[in-house]
Amino acid sequence: MALKTTEVEAKGGPSRHRSLGLSDEQALRIYEVMRLARAVDERMWLINRQGRAPFVISCQGQEGAQVGTAAALRPGYDWVAPYYRDAGVVLWFGMTARDQMLSFFARREDPNSGGRQMPGHFGSRRLHIVTGGSPVATQLLHAAGVALASKQRHEDAVTNVYFGEGSASQGDTHEAMNFAGIHKLAVVFICENNGYAISVPQSRQMAIANLADRAAGYGFPGVVVDGNDVLACYEVARQAVERARRGEGPTLIEAKTYRFTAHSSDDDDKRYRQAEEVAIWRQKDPIQRYARYLRDAGTLTDEREAEITERVTVQVDEATEYAEQAPDPTPDDLTTFVYKQELPS
Amino acid sequence: MPDRTLVQAVRDALYEEMERDDRVCVLGQDVGLKGGVFKATEGLQQRFGAQRVLDMPLAESSIAAVAQGLALEGFLPVAEMQFADYSYPAFNQIVNEIAKMRYRSNGDFSCPLVIRAPTGGGVRGALYHSQSPEAFYCHVPGLKVVLPSTPADAKGLLKAAIRDPDPVIFLEPKKLYRAERQDVADGEAAVRPLGSATVVRVGVDLTAVTYGYMRAVTAQAAARLSQDGIEVEIIDLRTLRPWDVETCVRSIEKTGRAAVVYEANRTGGFGAEITAELAERCFASLDAPVSRIASPDVPAMPFSASLEHAFMLNPDKVADGLRRVARY
Numbered sequence: 001m002a003l004k005t006t007e008v009e010a011k012g013g014p015s016r017h018r019s020l021g022l023s024d025e026q027a028l029r030i031y032e033v034m035r036l037a038r039a040v041d042e043r044m045w046l047i048n049r050q051g052r053a054p055f056v057i058s059c060q061g062q063e064g065a066q067v068g069t070a071a072a073l074r075p076g077y078d079w080v081a082p083y084y085r086d087a088g089v090v091l092w093f094g095m096t097a098r099d100q101m102l103s104f105f106a107r108r109e110d111p112n113s114g115g116r117q118m119p120g121h122f123g124s125r126r127l128h129i130v131t132g133g134s135p136v137a138t139q140l141l142h143a144a145g146v147a148l149a150s151k152q153r154h155e156d157a158v159t160n161v162y163f164g165e166g167s168a169s170q171g172d173t174h175e176a177m178n179f180a181g182i183h184k185l186a187v188v189f190i191c192e193n194n195g196y197a198i199s200v201p202q203s204r205q206m207a208i209a210n211l212a213d214r215a216a217g218y219g220f221p222g223v224v225v226d227g228n229d230v231l232a233c234y235e236v237a238r239q240a241v242e243r244a245r246r247g248e249g250p251t252l253i254e255a256k257t258y259r260f261t262a263h264s265s266d267d268d269d270k271r272y273r274q275a276e277e278v279a280i281w282r283q284k285d286p287i288q289r290y291a292r293y294l295r296d297a298g299t300l301t302d303e304r305e306a307e308i309t310e311r312v313t314v315q316v317d318e319a320t321e322y323a324e325q326a327p328d329p330t331p332d333d334l335t336t337f338v339y340k341q342e343l344p345s
Numbered sequence: 346m347p348d349r350t351l352v353q354a355v356r357d358a359l360y361e362e363m364e365r366d367d368r369v370c371v372l373g374q375d376v377g378l379k380g381g382v383f384k385a386t387e388g389l390q391q392r393f394g395a396q397r398v399l400d401m402p403l404a405e406s407s408i409a410a411v412a413q414g415l416a417l418e419g420f421l422p423v424a425e426m427q428f429a430d431y432s433y434p435a436f437n438q439i440v441n442e443i444a445k446m447r448y449r450s451n452g453d454f455s456c457p458l459v460i461r462a463p464t465g466g467g468v469r470g471a472l473y474h475s476q477s478p479e480a481f482y483c484h485v486p487g488l489k490v491v492l493p494s495t496p497a498d499a500k501g502l503l504k505a506a507i508r509d510p511d512p513v514i515f516l517e518p519k520k521l522y523r524a525e526r527q528d529v530a531d532g533e534a535a536v537r538p539l540g541s542a543t544v545v546r547v548g549v550d551l552t553a554v555t556y557g558y559m560r561a562v563t564a565q566a567a568a569r570l571s572q573d574g575i576e577v578e579i580i581d582l583r584t585l586r587p588w589d590v591e592t593c594v595r596s597i598e599k600t601g602r603a604a605v606v607y608e609a610n611r612t613g614g615f616g617a618e619i620t621a622e623l624a625e626r627c628f629a630s631l632d633a634p635v636s637r638i639a640s641p642d643v644p645a646m647p648f649s650a651s652l653e654h655a656f657m658l659n660p661d662k663v664a665d666g667l668r669r670v671a672r673y
Contacts (some may be wrong), residue, residue, distance in 0.1 A: 114451030123450045130417065131450040135441050141407055145414015152396050175407040182402065337452040338486050340510040
């Protein structure tokens with residue numbers, strides 16, 4: 001039980017990011033992407049509640065786990081296989097607020113799917129973001145396959161694959177970890193454990209406290225990390241990515257975090273969790289917590305904060321305006337891309 | 346190559362395509378050292394190495410989905426399901442992921458892979474080594490489905506499937522793996538396009554549309570009807586999705602009667618789709634309802650020899666069915 005699990009504690013004081021090899025600008029870039037992910041998400045809820053768009057699914061509360069781990073990769077060279085909350089991951093990998101909003105409004109120009117998939121179903125070949133569907137945990141095996149491709153080509157690309165603790169119950173999760181362990185594939189399995197699969201709490205999902213314990217059964221290390229501490233997430237992810245790049249195999253990172261919103265715009269979380277619990281976790285907001293650190297470190301000044309706020313607000317405003325007015329797919333778009341060349345009907 | 350069985354033709358197709366294109370790789374249970382439980386991958390690992398001919402854990406979802414990951418990163422994988430009956434643990438990956446990758450990404454991603462699986466019964470394989478699940482996969486836009494019945498077709502269509510830019514379910518009738526030998530062309534001359542049926546017996550009285558092992562059974566039935574002066578035209582579809590409707594329509598315009606002969610159980614089988622399409626397209630030409638000749642609606646084929654015999658279509662049963670259509 002938990003023999004191979006290490007608890008990664010926040011440490012290092014005001015120069016923590018520098019001791020991790022992050023420049024002040026890199027540290028601020030991480031902060032700005034977290035802010036952007038949050039701001040896009042908040043705008044989507046606003047628009048949804050005004051009845052201008054049918055569905056939102058949120059990243060809120062999990063931005064630290066997302067951006068912190070993605071920041072350990074080389075965008076455009078490494079791969080990510082995100083799940084539906086991973087706005088922070090894909091924004092770090094080069095997607096834009098406009099891309100997200102085009103997807104949110106299901107417009108023709110949506111680069112993820114041309115308006116075919118619900119929001120949160122990311123994918124971009126150019127950006128090395130594996131296209132995902134709605135059934136959970138399937139992407140863990142795709143990530144193993146992508147990593148096998150890298151290995152067979154003798155490339156040192158690493159694939160980060162993301163999932164929730166609910167997905168950990170799926171057979172594909174076991175299969176992927178088993179296979180990646182056998183072949184020492186360059187996959188980093190990142191569980192954003194937010195405590196609930198819609199309404200079902202972790203205690204009804206697994207009999208253990210730490211999912212990371214399972215890594216031992218697959219022959220690779222498991223690490224528990226505070227998912228609301230973005231620098232801790234970066235630190236464990238960087239170690240895992242370096243290990244993978246050296247050909248030493250996968251790591252399972254369990255980032256303990258929390259979602260601030262209901263599962264989706266169609267869910268009412270008051271039915272299964274207490275407002276007090278949400279309030280406690282909001283005190284641990286990864287963005288506010290990181291902002292406090294950056295201010296203490298002297299990296300984030302009032303002036304920089306204002307600049308970042310301005311840029312984020314402008315991006316969200318422009319993205320919203322652009323996407324809301326962008327054209328819908330046409331009926332002709334319904335039947336394209338079933339096959340490379342359409343079959344005779 | 347002279348005198349090749351269907352399973353040898355499959356192996357030859359894999360060998361040639363792996364020689365031709367180093368992106369082609371093979372993965373599945375027992376495909377490596379053992380060369381597959383039916384020897385469809387015999388010698389491939391010795392020739393191409395353990396990376397390109399990869400023994401997988403006993404987990405079909407992994408086999409399908411790792412192939413998908415390889416495909417989206419530029420490989421051309423050929424995954425083997427040891428039996429088509431065992432493809433169901435991979436059903437979610439095949440139907441929700443592999444088949445939808447191109448569509449859901451609006452053409453950004455594609456999934457050029459082949460999933461091979463031995464299909465059908467008559468080999469004492471019982472409930473779980475005998476099923477004919479083609480209808481499940483034919484129902485799925487985004488997939489192509491091939492089911493050859495001769496060594497030359499198996500080789501030519503598998504080579505085409507490997508070169509196809511979309512995912513192909515390639516079902517091999519295990520009853521025919523060693524049933525006949527044929528001279529089979531090598532290299533480019535062997536390739537046969539997907540989606541093309543072949544008229545394997547010319548007749549004027551009745552069209553029998555069939556595929557897989559039922560091609561041979563239908564041919565024997567047709568020989569009996571011929572003795573009674575009824576000439577059956579037999580069409581082997583070879584590819585089920587997309588299937589060659591036009592060849593069937595042309596035949597029925599000549600014969601005015603049609604039956605579909607398929608080994609799966611009757612209800613919801615792919616023969617039902619063929620029947621419906623031909624009834625719609627050929628209504629004005631038909632002198633009789635298009636008829637299904639298929640297996641009974643029991644869960645699957647039992648192990649007992651007498652029960653297996655009772656389940657399987659044979660020349661007697663098919664001849665009876667064809668006569669009913671001819672005399673309607």
